Amino acid sequence: IPRKAIGMPWPNWGTLPDTPPPAPKPGSIGVAVVGLGGYAIGKAMPALAAADGTHVAAVVSGNPEKAAKVAAAYGVPEDAVYSYDTFADIAGDDRIEAVYIVLPTGLHADWTEMAFAAGKHVICEKPMALTPGECERMIAASEAAGKKLMIAYRCHFEPVNLKATELSLGGAVGTIQRVETANNYRVGNETPADNWRLVRALAGGGPLEDYGLYGLQAAMYLTGELPVRVNATTEQPANDPRFTEIFSTVRAELEFPSGAMAKVETSYNADPNNMSNVYGTEGSMLMQPANGYSGNKITLVRGGVSQPVAAGDSELQFARMVQHFADAVRKGTPIITSGEMGLRDLKLIDAIYRSAASGKPVDL
Numbered sequence: 001i002p003r004k005a006i007g008m009p010w011p012n013w014g015t016l017p018d019t020p021p022p023a024p025k026p027g028s029i030g031v032a033v034v035g036l037g038g039y040a041i042g043k044a045m046p047a048l049a050a051a052d053g054t055h056v057a058a059v060v061s062g063n064p065e066k067a068a069k070v071a072a073a074y075g076v077p078e079d080a081v082y083s084y085d086t087f088a089d090i091a092g093d094d095r096i097e098a099v100y101i102v103l104p105t106g107l108h109a110d111w112t113e114m115a116f117a118a119g120k121h122v123i124c125e126k127p128m129a130l131t132p133g134e135c136e137r138m139i140a141a142s143e144a145a146g147k148k149l150m151i152a153y154r155c156h157f158e159p160v161n162l163k164a165t166e167l168s169l170g171g172a173v174g175t176i177q178r179v180e181t182a183n184n185y186r187v188g189n190e191t192p193a194d195n196w197r198l199v200r201a202l203a204g205g206g207p208l209e210d211y212g213l214y215g216l217q218a219a220m221y222l223t224g225e226l227p228v229r230v231n232a233t234t235e236q237p238a239n240d241p242r243f244t245e246i247f248s249t250v251r252a253e254l255e256f257p258s259g260a261m262a263k264v265e266t267s268y269n270a271d272p273n274n275m276s277n278v279y280g281t282e283g284s285m286l287m288q289p290a291n292g293y294s295g296n297k298i299t300l301v302r303g304g305v306s307q308p309v310a311a312g313d314s315e316l317q318f319a320r321m322v323q324h325f326a327d328a329v330r331k332g333t334p335i336i337t338s339g340e341m342g343l344r345d346l347k348l349i350d351a352i353y354r355s356a357a358s359g360k361p362v363d364l
């Protein structure tokens with residue numbers, strides 16, 4: 001799979017609405033969705049349609065049949081269906097105020113720059129890009145254009161993660177001593193020829209940028225701290241056609257200024273596990289699943305007694321996230337999940353890989 005935007009077949013998940021969404025509310029921001037894969041069709045577009053402040057105004061795709069079908073389902077007119085070759089023409093299309101980049105990660109920086117060059121605001125999927133340098137380019141392009149840049153870190157808008165953060169920072173487990181996160185699943189019988197997530201030029205080192213980023217972020221928001229030192233290892237099994245380009249597993253230990261530690265594990269070659277656990281002097285808080293699309297859960301354990309904590313519907317996260325973007329564009333409210341946060345995370349990922357490569361801790 002080349003490092004350029006190309007048409008792809010219908011994704012392996014994601015369903016279209018049965019009837020087009022109602023007409024946008026007054027003041028709603030028209031968004032062009034770039035890349036019509038699983039996440040775009042499955043989550044990003046339904047969110048744009050559900051939030052009061054946004055609507056799908058255009059689609060951008062390299063697959064004309066797929067684009068026509070998706071556009072029709074969202075009531076997007078035929079003249080608002082763009083290809084990767086005609087994308088620059090959105091500059092003259094006033095129906096489009098913003099662009100949502102839902103392409104493979106290795107394409108985020110270039111397409112974000114092009115969207116800013118067309119004079120639009122940008123919401124870009126996570127991870128922001130592959131390197132800190134790419135993130136810096138994206139931030140500079142946003143500043144040069146005078147347009148907003150948001151990274152689509154949905155867990156910052158997810159009721160269970162917000163509640164967990166409130167509990168953890170509010171002393172629910174006493175003084176935090178340790179955090180343990182896991183974001184694991186097993187990739188099927190695929191190779192870099194079939195799946196961009198296995199291609200280094202499109203996915204970077206692999207699971208850490210993709211799924212492990214949730215655990216990495218949770219370690220920071222659940223402690224309220226940024227790490228000062230990382231120590232990491234990577235695995236890349238020989239003779240496994242899935243992992244010719246990327247790591248199968250990354251494990252990192254983070255040290256925080258308070259002395260708290262985090263163990264972050266992520267793998268494409270392990271039984272499914274999605275947890276963020278916080279252990280403190282007076283108890284523990286267990287989240288499992290921790291970063292799912294729906295049904296995230298918190299259990300507080302104190303004095304040996306386990307107690308579930310209700311926090312709200314995880315599925316609200318998608319529409320809340322795009323509404324936050326709309327508010328930033330319309331009202332100028334500050335963006336929580338900014339380009340700076342995306343850059344921070346890519347710097348941390350870079351330090352993790354440097355530690356693994358050198359076999360030594362890296363100070364931040």
Ligand code: NAD
Pocket residue numbers: 001002003004005006007008009011012035036037038039040061062102103104105125126127152154196210
């Ligand atoms: P996907 O493979 O399902 O879709 C990617 C789409 O991008 C393709 O369908 C195609 O339309 C387009 N594309 C253009 N050039 C391509 C190329 N060279 N190779 C492959 N596809 C190309 O992927 P996805 O799971 O939808 O991921 C897209 C982005 O969304 C990624 O940045 C990913 O990290 C992010 N994502 C975020 C979440 C989340 O929970 N926030 C979940 C899944 C994916």
